[in-house]
Amino acid sequence: MIQKLTSEARAAxxxxxxxxxxxxxxxxxxxSLQFAxxxxxxxxxxxxxxxxxEMDHHPEWFNVYNKVDITLSTHEASGVTGRDIALxxxxxDVAKSVLRP
Amino acid sequence: MIQKLTSEARAAxxxxxxxxxxxxxxxxxxxSLQFAxxxxxxxxxxxxxxxxxEMDHHPEWFNVYNKVDITLSTHEASGVTGRDIALxxxxxDVAKSVLRP
Numbered sequence: 001m002i003q004k005l006t007s008e009a010r011a012a013x014x015x016x017x018x019x020x021x022x023x024x025x026x027x028x029x030x031x032s033l034q035f036a037x038x039x040x041x042x043x044x045x046x047x048x049x050x051x052x053x054e055m056d057h058h059p060e061w062f063n064v065y066n067k068v069d070i071t072l073s074t075h076e077a078s079g080v081t082g083r084d085i086a087l088x089x090x091x092x093d094v095a096k097s098v099l100r101p
Numbered sequence: 102m103i104q105k106l107t108s109e110a111r112a113a114x115x116x117x118x119x120x121x122x123x124x125x126x127x128x129x130x131x132x133s134l135q136f137a138x139x140x141x142x143x144x145x146x147x148x149x150x151x152x153x154x155e156m157d158h159h160p161e162w163f164n165v166y167n168k169v170d171i172t173l174s175t176h177e178a179s180g181v182t183g184r185d186i187a188l189x190x191x192x193x194d195v196a197k198s199v200l201r202p
Contacts, residue, residue, distance in 0.1 A: 038150075038153070038154060038159050039154060042147075042150045042154075045146075046143075046147065049139075049143045052139070053139060053140060053143075058139050058165070058166050059165075060163070060164070060165040061163070061164055061165075062161070062162070062163045063161070063162055064159070064160075064161040064162075065159050
């Protein structure tokens, strides 16, 4: 069974990610993203969805038009695990390739 | 400019839809759907996304694994319009074709 990260380990991993925070009132991590439009936002979601299915580890997410709010946690560990960090890293890579500074 | 439906017209339209309700505390309509798994849920979302883009009318939605919560309203009319009803009808048709009783 997968173990959740200690808060120290979670903080260290968060420091390596782009714009992720501890989700308010939950043992979960969250990031909000804003794209150019719906096409770009849903295209991003589709890439993440395919990866999530491959990992058998799925996000909670909310979308309206060009905005996507994502929350990651591992149900069976009741907290944040290495799986969430791996998916967050993938999300960061896709976001970086789409969102130009 | 598109006008929002009166509450009478909105109620009449809701009566023709499947499982839609007035969203709590908002002039919007909402439906929650549960699919077999993430593949089915995201496949459904993808069909709705393509339609939404074609209509230039986009949902607010939340997904976690096999669940999708959708809220529809028309920003520029500050309420529910015929566009929301049209998109809701499309969503019902797709849902019906996926969700077997």
